[in-house]
Amino acid sequence: MNQTNTSETINMGHGSGGELTRKLIDQLIFKAFDNPYLNDKHDGSIVNVKGKIAISTDSFVISPIFFKGGNIGELAVNGTVNDVAMCGAIPKFLSLAFIIEEGFNYNELVDIIESIKNTAKRCGVLIITGDTKVVEKGKGDKIFINTTGFGEVHPNAAINSRNIKVGDKIIVNNNIAQHGIAIMSQREGLQFESDIVSDTTNLNLITQDLLDTFGTKIHFFRDPTRGGLGSVLHEIATDCSLGIDIFEKNLPIDKQVAAACEMLGLDPLYVANEGVFLTIADQHIANDVVSSINKFDNGKNATILGEITEMHPNKVVLHSSVGGKRIVSPLVGEQLPRIC
Amino acid sequence: MKYLSEYRNYEATKSYIDLIHKHTTKPWNIMEICGGQTHSLVKNGLLDLLPESIRMIHGPGCPVCVTPLNLIDKAVELLRQGVIVCSFGDMIRVPGSKKSLLEAKAEGGDLRILYSPLEAVTIAKANPTKEVVFFAVGFETTAPANALSVLHAKKEGITNYSILVSHVLVPPAMEAILADEFCNIDAFLAAGHVCAIMGFKDYYPLAANYKIPIIITGFEPLDLVQGIYMAVKQLEGGNYIVQNQYSRVVKESGNLSAKQVINTVFAVGNREWRGIGEIPNSGYVIRDGYFDFDAERKFGIHHIKVQENKLCIAGDVLKGIKKPKECSQFGKQCMPSNPLGAPMVSSEGACAAYYHFSSF
Numbered sequence: 001m002n003q004t005n006t007s008e009t010i011n012m013g014h015g016s017g018g019e020l021t022r023k024l025i026d027q028l029i030f031k032a033f034d035n036p037y038l039n040d041k042h043d044g045s046i047v048n049v050k051g052k053i054a055i056s057t058d059s060f061v062i063s064p065i066f067f068k069g070g071n072i073g074e075l076a077v078n079g080t081v082n083d084v085a086m087c088g089a090i091p092k093f094l095s096l097a098f099i100i101e102e103g104f105n106y107n108e109l110v111d112i113i114e115s116i117k118n119t120a121k122r123c124g125v126l127i128i129t130g131d132t133k134v135v136e137k138g139k140g141d142k143i144f145i146n147t148t149g150f151g152e153v154h155p156n157a158a159i160n161s162r163n164i165k166v167g168d169k170i171i172v173n174n175n176i177a178q179h180g181i182a183i184m185s186q187r188e189g190l191q192f193e194s195d196i197v198s199d200t201t202n203l204n205l206i207t208q209d210l211l212d213t214f215g216t217k218i219h220f221f222r223d224p225t226r227g228g229l230g231s232v233l234h235e236i237a238t239d240c241s242l243g244i245d246i247f248e249k250n251l252p253i254d255k256q257v258a259a260a261c262e263m264l265g266l267d268p269l270y271v272a273n274e275g276v277f278l279t280i281a282d283q284h285i286a287n288d289v290v291s292s293i294n295k296f297d298n299g300k301n302a303t304i305l306g307e308i309t310e311m312h313p314n315k316v317v318l319h320s321s322v323g324g325k326r327i328v329s330p331l332v333g334e335q336l337p338r339i340c
Numbered sequence: 341m342k343y344l345s346e347y348r349n350y351e352a353t354k355s356y357i358d359l360i361h362k363h364t365t366k367p368w369n370i371m372e373i374c375g376g377q378t379h380s381l382v383k384n385g386l387l388d389l390l391p392e393s394i395r396m397i398h399g400p401g402c403p404v405c406v407t408p409l410n411l412i413d414k415a416v417e418l419l420r421q422g423v424i425v426c427s428f429g430d431m432i433r434v435p436g437s438k439k440s441l442l443e444a445k446a447e448g449g450d451l452r453i454l455y456s457p458l459e460a461v462t463i464a465k466a467n468p469t470k471e472v473v474f475f476a477v478g479f480e481t482t483a484p485a486n487a488l489s490v491l492h493a494k495k496e497g498i499t500n501y502s503i504l505v506s507h508v509l510v511p512p513a514m515e516a517i518l519a520d521e522f523c524n525i526d527a528f529l530a531a532g533h534v535c536a537i538m539g540f541k542d543y544y545p546l547a548a549n550y551k552i553p554i555i556i557t558g559f560e561p562l563d564l565v566q567g568i569y570m571a572v573k574q575l576e577g578g579n580y581i582v583q584n585q586y587s588r589v590v591k592e593s594g595n596l597s598a599k600q601v602i603n604t605v606f607a608v609g610n611r612e613w614r615g616i617g618e619i620p621n622s623g624y625v626i627r628d629g630y631f632d633f634d635a636e637r638k639f640g641i642h643h644i645k646v647q648e649n650k651l652c653i654a655g656d657v658l659k660g661i662k663k664p665k666e667c668s669q670f671g672k673q674c675m676p677s678n679p680l681g682a683p684m685v686s687s688e689g690a691c692a693a694y695y696h697f698s699s700f
Contacts, residue, residue, distance in 0.1 A: 192455075262344075264455065265430075267383075322353040322561040324385020329696045332676040333433060 010104040015134025024132065028110065032117045037093075037128040045128040047093060052153040054089035056080055059146045065108070068182050069197030072145055073112035075274060077119040078202045079225065080149040085204035086221040086277065088157030088211060091123060095148040096130040101140035112143065123202040125149070154208065156215035161239040163219040168308040169286035170244065171279040173206065173299045174199060175252045176229050180271035181260045192263070196256050199275035201298045210279060213292055220280035223273070227331050230269030232278065233316045234330040244316040246306030246328070269318075270331045280308065347560030348384075356565035357389050360572055367393040368575050369524050370568060371517070371660050373510060374531035375402030375689065376559050382693045384561045394568065397524075397660035398690035400513050400616065401531050403478040404430050405658060405682040405689045408612045409648055411506045412436035414641045415475050418504070419449030421639065424467060425504075426452045426460040427475040428482075430686045435679055437646035441475075457489035457503070464493065464501035473635045476503040480534045483507050483624060484598040487605035490626075490633045502635040505626055508611050510534045511542040512622035518550045522661050527571040529557040529564070532586040537602075539594030543582045551580045558586040605630050614682055615648065615655030652681035657690050664691040671695060 013020035030038060037045040058080045065072040077094065084091040096116065100109070120127055178199035185194050203223065210218055224232035237244045253268055261268045275298050281289050286304055293299035316328040346352070372378055378398040381387055387396060400406055413436045419425050425441065432441040432453060445451040450470075454460055457474045464472035476486040486503060493501040510531055517523055530543060535556045543554045553574035557567030567585045574580065584590055602624070611623025626634040636642050648654075651669050656662040664670050664683070674680040676692055683689035 318385075320384045320561075321348055322350050322384050322386070323357075324387075324389055324561075326383060326385045327696070 008106050010100050010102065010106060010109065010134055012102055012134050012136065015100070015132060021132065028113055029130065029132070032113045033120070033127040035126045035128070037126060045093075047128060047150075049092065049150070050152050051155065054084050054087035054151045054153055055148065056083035056087070057146065057148040058083060059144060061141065061144050062183070063141060064183075064186055065112070065142055067186055067198055070200040070274075071112055071115050072143060073115040074119045075200050076145040076147045077116055077123060077125070078200050078274060080147040081123045081125060082203045082223050082277070084149040084151035085207040086159070086223050087151070087153065088159035088207070088221065089151030089153045090208055091125050091149050091151040091204050093128045093150040094120065094125050096127050097146040098130075098132045099140055099144040099146075100132065100134050101142050102134055102137045104142055109143070119202070123204055154211040157211050157218075158216040159218065159221055161220060161236060164236070164240040164242060164280050164308055165219065165282070166242060166308055166310045167283045168219055168280050169283050169304050170246065170306045170308070171281065171286060171289050171293065171302060172229070172252060172276060172305045173203070173279075173293050173302045174276050175254045175257065175301050176273055176276055177253060177257050177261060177268035177271035179274040180228070181257050183272070184264065185260065192260065194256055194260060196254070196260065199273060199298070201275035203275065203277050203298070206293055206296050206299055207277070209296075210289060210292055214281065214285055214289065217282040217285050218279060218289075219282070221277055223277040225274060226272050228268070228270040228272060229276070229278075230267070230316070230328045231331045233328060236278075236280070237316050238314050240308070241313050243309040243312040243314070244306060245309050245319060246316065247319045248321045250303050250305050252301040252303055266335050269328060270335045278305075283307070344560065347558070347562040349562060353561045353565055356562065356569050360394065360565065360569050361391050363569070363572050363576055364391045364393055365576060367395065368526045368572065369395045369397055369660070370527045370529060370571050371397040371399045371525045372529040372557070372564070373399040373401040373514065374534065374559075375405070375686065376533070377529060377531070377557065377564060378402070378690055378693050380559050380561065381564055382696075386561060386564060390568065394572070396568075398657070398693070399528075399660065400517070400613065400658040401479065401510065401534075402683065402686050402689050403482070403508070404434055404686035405654065406508055406613045406616070407431070407434070407477045407506045407682065408614045409437055409646050410612070410644055411477070411504065412441065413438070413644050413646055414636065415441055415473075415504055416444045416449075417641055417644060418473050418635065418639060419444040419451060422450070423471045423473050423639070424450045424452060424463060425473050425475060426454045426457070426463060428455075428477065429453045431475055431477060433679070434682050434685045457486050458492060461489050461492050461496075461498060461501055464498050465496070468500060471500050471502070471638075474501075474503045475506075477506045479508055479510055479531070480537045480602070483602045483606065484537060484595075487601045490605045490630055491601065493633065494630070499632070502633045502638050503626075504635040505606075505624060506611070507606065507624035508613060509608070509622050509624070511546065512619050513613065513616075514546060516616065516619045516622070517659050518546070518552065520659055520661070523659070525552070525660055526575055527553040527555070529567045529571065530554050532556055532558040532563070532590060535586070535590040535594065537595050537598050539592050540582055540584065540590065541592060547580050547582050553580045554582045556582070556584045556586050556590050558589065613658075615652070615658050617655070649680050654681035654683050657683055664694040667691070
């Protein structure tokens with residue numbers, strides 16, 4: 001990997017399709033993601049899949065690219081793997097495309113690729129095709145990554161908002177608002193001291209286990225990333241034309257994250273997550289689902305957050321800890337830190 | 341979270357709600373001054389727990405909401421001139437007469453969202469060839485930090501830093517509300533954090549002259565229901581004194597060193613309030629000796645004057661004469677994604693709080 005590492009930065013030549021591009025791909029990318037599909041070195045890859053497939057794509061443009069608890073590479077794998085998993089599928093393959101700004105530090109690219117390699121391994125997915133483009137200085141923001149994921153739909157899966165029923169329980173696997181607050185704590189102008197790290201992680205192993213165990217009694221999965229838990233719950237209520245009740249006292253949140261939200265004037269319901277997902281399941285298996293999720297490292301704080309109701313269709317109602325009620329509406333624009 | 345979780349306790353909150361129900365015999369209009377209190381009332385669903393005869397009126401204490409349109413346009417103009425404008429987060433979506441700061445940023449303006457004005461001084465130091473302006477809005481609560489940023493810049497000899505001031509003061513606004521012929525307020529919950537800085541001696545003459553109970557109140561659910569209970573007790577008993585519910589934070593004389601910092605940089609002067617108009621001696625202006633740090637003087641933008649949107653009744657909402665839902669535009673032409681006036685922008689604004697959290 002060190003042979004190309006002479007200039008220390010990425011230049012326009014690395015995206016030209018010529019000698020520098022070939023070197024970059026051969027010595028860095030192919031080496032890291034070594035697998036038979038990629039090694040064919042064709043324009044694309046030909047793969048075998050069983051039954052229905054789920055496909056999801058996502059672009060990652062985060063700043064800063066290295067943050068507490070992860071980096072853009074790890075995020076790019078986990079994010080797409082999780083979206084495929086939320087369809088009730090078992091992620092198998094990923095495409096990987098970089099748009100790199102001229103002058104980007106070569107060693108940082110090496111670190112990102114190493115991270116992608118390790119994350120893909122943990123998820124059990126292979127990177128089978130990709131692309132690298134370089135744009136002039138000022139035309140990008142260091143590095144953008146796009147990944148597309150392909151997964152085989154689990155034979156027992158029936159994940160669809162139409163399958164959500166009155167009485168179903170809503171289960172959340174982990175503490176909310178970690179990722180957004182971790183990123184914000186490192187942004188210029190908002191910096192504050194904290195040990196809060198991003199929750200970026202892959203969720204496909206948990207969802208696969210739940211489908212193996214409970215099959216069609218799992219009615220819905222969803223990972224609330226940007227827009228947070230509140231926006232996603234609102235979308236679910238609208239999609240299934242039913243109401244949702246959630247209970248503030250059950251909301252899993254780390255004390256430091258809650259304190260940071262208070263300080264910045266942010267509602268944790270609208271802060272981004274990267275390792276949180278909701279399971280909507282038949283009420284009779286809800287406790288067993290919680291126990292199953294608890295077995296995983298990223299499911300230790302799993303809890304029943306709320307339930308589906310026929311009251312107030314299309315609306316999410318939060319029951320506050322002090323006995324009041326309020327509507328949880330979707331987030332408009334970006335959540336902004338308040339003045340006081 | 342000690343000193344916080346106790347004030348979010350279900351049983352304690354419920355016991356005060358029960359007391360309020362027990363002691364309320366007549367309809368009362370109580371205004372909570374501060375946007376943070378409005379936010380907490382609505383976020384915790386407390387309004388629905390109060391007796392129907394207690395009407396909470398959301399006061400003018402949202403800095404985003406009362407910052408006049410002129411000031412937004414001035415900040416937009418600074419961005420157009422290539423100045424680095426630094427602002428608290430929730431100012432950036434407030435519509436100016438033509439555009440918001442966020443829209444000016446999309447057109448290439450260098451807008452930075454900060455949490456502390458001292459960061460803006462750091463940015464000025466790091467960009468000696470650029471002018472840096474902090475958009476210094478807010479009540480008495482943000483004034484000490486904004487003043488401190490000027491003192492820091494002066495001490496370090498930083499000449500490319502200035503502030504665009506729109507500081508307003510709570511007691512003159514309360515007096516303006518009380519003096520309005522349509523005023524229907526029976527009691528005030530005064531803004532706890534403003535009093536933490538300024539103390540509450542200014543409220544004694546207000547309470548006495550207008551015969552109105554004033555309760556210095558905090559922001560947690562228990563604080564609010566306790567403050568409302570204290571107001572109800574006074575109203576039902578025919579009393580009108582100043583009481584301090586928030587005594588764990590607020591002292592009668594306030595924070596003396598913060599006040600000293602404020603008085604070094606700022607002097608009291610006339611200020612325009614969005615939707616209300618000019619109130620005499622209701623805000624801070626930069627004091628003689630610190631004019632070099634006054635962005636309005638530095639960039640010659642005094643002349644910018646614009647009209648409010650005529651459909652917006654923000655003034656009546658801020659004075660408590662109308663509820664957000666009584667506005668013909670509420671939820672129709674005016675919503676958080678397309679705010680006609682400032683109270684729909686900030687999450688502390690009365691209109692946005694109603695739009696987001698209530699009504700089902």
